[in-house]
Amino acid sequence: xxxxxxxxxxxxxxxxxxxxxxxxxxxxxxxxxxxxxxxxxxxxxxxxxxxxxxxxxxxxxxxxxxxxxxxxxxxxxxxxxxxxxxxxxxxxxxxxxxxxxxxxxxxxxxxxxxxxxxxxxxxxxxxxxxxxxxxxxxxxxxxxxxxxxxxxxxxxxxxxxxxxxxxxxxxxxxxxxxxxxxxxxxxxxxxxxxxxxxxxxxxxxxxxxxxxxxxxxxxxxxxx
Amino acid sequence: xxxxxxxxxxxxxxxxxxxxxxxxxxxxxxxxxxxxxxxxxxxxxxxxxxxxxxxxxxxxxxxxxxxxxxxxxxxxxxxxxxxxxxxxxxxxxxxxxxxxxxxxxxxxxxxxxxxxxxxxxxxxxxxxxxxxxxxxxxxxxxxxxxxxxxxxxxxxxxxxxxxxxxxxxxxxxxxxxxxxxxxxxxxxxxxxxxxxxxxxxxxxxxxxxxxxxxxxxxxxxxxxxxxxxxxxxxxxxxxxxxxxxxxxxxxxxxxxxxxxxxxxxxxxxx
Numbered sequence: 001x002x003x004x005x006x007x008x009x010x011x012x013x014x015x016x017x018x019x020x021x022x023x024x025x026x027x028x029x030x031x032x033x034x035x036x037x038x039x040x041x042x043x044x045x046x047x048x049x050x051x052x053x054x055x056x057x058x059x060x061x062x063x064x065x066x067x068x069x070x071x072x073x074x075x076x077x078x079x080x081x082x083x084x085x086x087x088x089x090x091x092x093x094x095x096x097x098x099x100x101x102x103x104x105x106x107x108x109x110x111x112x113x114x115x116x117x118x119x120x121x122x123x124x125x126x127x128x129x130x131x132x133x134x135x136x137x138x139x140x141x142x143x144x145x146x147x148x149x150x151x152x153x154x155x156x157x158x159x160x161x162x163x164x165x166x167x168x169x170x171x172x173x174x175x176x177x178x179x180x181x182x183x184x185x186x187x188x189x190x191x192x193x194x195x196x197x198x199x200x201x202x203x204x205x206x207x208x209x210x211x212x213x214x215x216x217x218x219x220x221x222x223x224x
Numbered sequence: 225x226x227x228x229x230x231x232x233x234x235x236x237x238x239x240x241x242x243x244x245x246x247x248x249x250x251x252x253x254x255x256x257x258x259x260x261x262x263x264x265x266x267x268x269x270x271x272x273x274x275x276x277x278x279x280x281x282x283x284x285x286x287x288x289x290x291x292x293x294x295x296x297x298x299x300x301x302x303x304x305x306x307x308x309x310x311x312x313x314x315x316x317x318x319x320x321x322x323x324x325x326x327x328x329x330x331x332x333x334x335x336x337x338x339x340x341x342x343x344x345x346x347x348x349x350x351x352x353x354x355x356x357x358x359x360x361x362x363x364x365x366x367x368x369x370x371x372x373x374x375x376x377x378x379x380x381x382x383x384x385x386x387x388x389x390x391x392x393x394x395x396x397x398x399x400x401x402x403x404x405x406x407x408x409x410x411x412x413x414x415x416x417x418x419x420x421x422x423x424x425x426x427x428x429x430x431x432x433x434x435x436x437x438x439x440x441x442x443x444x445x446x447x448x449x450x451x452x453x454x455x456x457x458x459x460x461x462x463x464x465x466x467x468x469x470x471x472x473x474x475x476x477x478x479x480x481x482x483x484x485x486x487x488x489x490x491x492x493x494x
Contacts, residue, residue, distance in 0.1 A: 005280045071317050080318035085264060085302055092319065173306050173314075183269050183305050184276060187402030189409045189431060 006185055006193055013177035014200050016089045020166045020176065024101040025159060031102060032109025039114050050110075057107040063168055065104060070096040070172045089175065097169040105162060112154045116147035149219040156212040160205055253456035257321060262300035263458070265290050266320035268308050268379075268400045272425040272482040273326040285482045289348075290324050292474055296465040308400060309381040312341045315453055322458070323451035326351065326419055330446055333385035342451035343459045346466050348475070350487045352420035352443035353384045355391070356408060356427050359436045365415065366440045374414040377404045383446060384417035391415070391441065408435060421448075421487060447489065467493035 038050030057065070070093065074080040082092035120143050128138035170179035177197055185193050257263045265286070267274040273286040282303055294301035306314050314320045329347055331337050338344070357365050365371060371391040378384035380397030389395050396413070398404050404416040409432065420443055427435045452459040469475050470492035479488040 002278075005278070008280065070319070071313055074317035074319070075313070083264075083318040085262075085304070171307065173304065175305070179305075182403075183400065187269065187400060187406055189406045 006190070009180050009184055010177060010193060010196065010200070012089075013175060013180035014197075016094070016174065016176045017163075017166050018204070019089065020094070020097060020101065020169060020174070021163050023098055024105055024162060024166075027098075027102045028105040028109055031106035032113055035106055035110035036113040036117065039110060040117065054107045054110060057104055058111075062100070062104055062165060063171055065100050066097060066168060066172050069100045093169075093172050093174045096172060097174045101162070101166070101169075105158065108158055109155070112151050112158070113147065115154075116151035117143065119150055120146050145219075152212065152216055152219065156208070159212075160208060163201065163205055163208070253321075253453060254458045254461055257299065257458055262302050263294070263321040264302045264304050264319070265322055265324040266306040266311055266314050267303050267325040268402075269305060270326075270401050270422050270426075272421060272484065274303065285349075285478060285484055286324055286326065288478045288481070289469075289475065292469055292478065293462055293465045296468060297461060308379055309397075311381070311451075315342065315451065321452075322462075326421060326448050327451050328383035328419075328446050329449040330383055331386075332381065333389065338451065341454070343454055343456060345450040345452065345459060345463050346492045347447035347449045348466065348470075348489055348492055349421065349448040349479075349484065350445065350489060351448055352445050353387050353417050354420045354423050354443045355387070355415055355417055355438040355441040356405075356423055356435055357415045357438045358408065358411075359434050361414065362436055362438060365438060368441065371415065371441070375412070376415050376417070377407055377413040378417040379404060384419070387441070387444060388415075388417040391417075405432065405435075421484060425483070463493060 035050055035054065038046050039054070041047045041050070070082055074083065082096045085091045124142055124146070125138055128142050133141065166176055167178040169176050170182065173179065177200070181193055181197060267286070269275050272284055274282065274284040277283045287303065290301040290303070304314075304320055306320060311320075311323050315323060323342065326349075328351065329338070329344055332341075355371075365374070368391065373394060374392050376388040376392040376395045377398055378388040378395075379401045380399065382401065384401075385395075385397065392415075398407065401418045401422055404413075404418060405426070407413045408416045415438065420437075423437050426432050427437055450462065452462070466475075470490070475488060475492070476485065479485045
C-alpha cells in the first residue's frame with residue numbers, strides 16, 4: 001500500500017476520533033453541570049439518584065458501558081436504535097459510542113464542578129444576596145466564573161484523557177483511527193503508521209495544552 | 225423514616241426509567257430489510273474474501289458475491305468490519321444482517337454447532353484449515369509430534385482454533401486471521417492455522433514470501449456458507465438468489481476473478 005492510501009485511511013480515522021472527541025466534550029460539559037445540580041439538590045431522592053448514577057458510571061469500566069449501550073437495547077428490549085448506517089461516519093455505532101462517552105464524562109465533570117462550587121466561600125453568596133440578586137443570578141454571574149477558574153486544571157486533565165479514551169470505541173467497531181490501523185494496516189505487517197498516529201495525538205494534545213494555558217492566563221485576573 | 229422513604233422513592237424512580245424501554249411490534253426480518261433497502265454483511269478484512277485493493281476500494285469474492293445477490297433482490301449490500309468474536313452479538317442485535325465472510329459451516333471451538341446460533345444458507349465454497357509456518361521452519365516442523373510445545377495462533381472464534389489447540393498446548397487466540405499472519409511474520413508465534421483459501425491467495429507471495437503452507441499436517445476440509453439470524457425469512461430469499469446466480473454462471477465468473485474456480489461448489493441448491 002502506498003503512503004497516500006495509508007495517509008488517507010488514517011486521516012479518515014482521525015476525523016472520526018476528532019468528531020467523537022469534540023461532540024463528547026460539547027455535550028458532556030452541560031450535562032455534567034446538570035448532574036452537579038442534582039448532586040447538590042436539597043431534594044433528597046434526586047440527590048440519591050444522582051449519587052447512585054455517578055457511582056455506577058464511575059465504578060464500571062468504560063469498555064463495559066460501550067458494550068451495554070450498544071447491545072442491550074436491541075438484545076434485551078428488542079429496540080434496534082443503533083443499527084442504522086449512513087454514507088458518513090455518523091452511523092449507529094458512532095451514536096452508541098457518543099452516548100456512552102457523554103454520560104461517562106458528564107459524571108466525572110459533575111464531580112469536578114461540585115468540588116469547584118463547594119470551594120467558593122459563603123461570603124460570595126451573601127454579597128450577592130445583599131445586592132438583591134436572585135439565586136440563579138448569583139450562580140451564573142458570580143459563582144460560575146470563579147468555579148471555572150478553579151477547576152480549569154482538573155478539567156484539562158479529563159479532556160486530554162478523553163482524546164485518548166476515544167480509542168476504546170473500537171470494541172464496538174467504530175471506525176476510529178486505531179480500528180482502521182488494526183484492521184487495515186497493522187494486519188498487513190506495516191508498522192510505521194504507529195509512529196505517525198503518535199504524532200497526530202501529540203500535535204492534537206499540544207494544541208489543547210496551549211489552549212488551556214491561554215484560558216488560564218485569561219482568567220488569572222480573578223483574585224479569589 | 226423520611227430518609228428511608230426518600231431512598232425507596234429513589235429506587236422506584238430508577239427502575240421506572242429502566243422499564244420505559246418498551247418493546248415494539250414484531251415484523252418479519254425480510255420485510256425490515258426491504259424497508260431499509262439494504263442489508264449489512266458483517267466482515268473481517270482478508271484476501272481473497274473481503275479486502276481493500278490498491279485503490280482503497282473494498283473488493284473480494286464475498287464482496288462481489290454479496291453485491292450480486294443484493295442486485296438480484298433489488299437491495300443494496302453494505303459491509304461492516306466487525307470483531308469476529310462478537311459476531312453473534314452483532315447479528316442478534318441487528319447491527320448486522322448476516323455473517324458473510326468465509327464463514328465456515330461447522331462448530332465453534334467449544335464443540336457447539338454453529339447452527340445453534342445461526343441459520344445457514346447453501347454452502348458455496350470449499351475451504352480447509354491449513355497450517356502455515358515460516359519457510360525456514362519447514363524442515364523441522366515435519367510431523368504432528370514436532371508441533372507439541374510450539375507457539376500456535378488462530379483467530380479467536382474461528383474454525384481453525386480446534387486444530388491449533390490440538391497441535392499445541394501453547395495457544396493464543398487473536399483478533400483476526402490477518403493479525404495471525406502478522407504475528408507469524410513477526411516471529412512471535414511458530415505456526416498459525418488459517419483458511420486455505422486465504423493461504424492460497426497470500427502465503428508465499430509478496431510481503432509473505434518467506435512463509436509457507438506446512439503440508440505435514442493434512443488440511444481439514446470444510447465449506448463456507450452465509451449465517452443469518454435464527455428463524456429469519458431472509459435466508460430463503462438469499463438462497464433463491466444464490467441458486468439463480470449459480471445456474472447462470474455469475475458465481476463462476478466471480479470465482480475465476482479471484483482464482484477460486486477449483487473451490488467453488490457447482491450447481492448450488494440442485
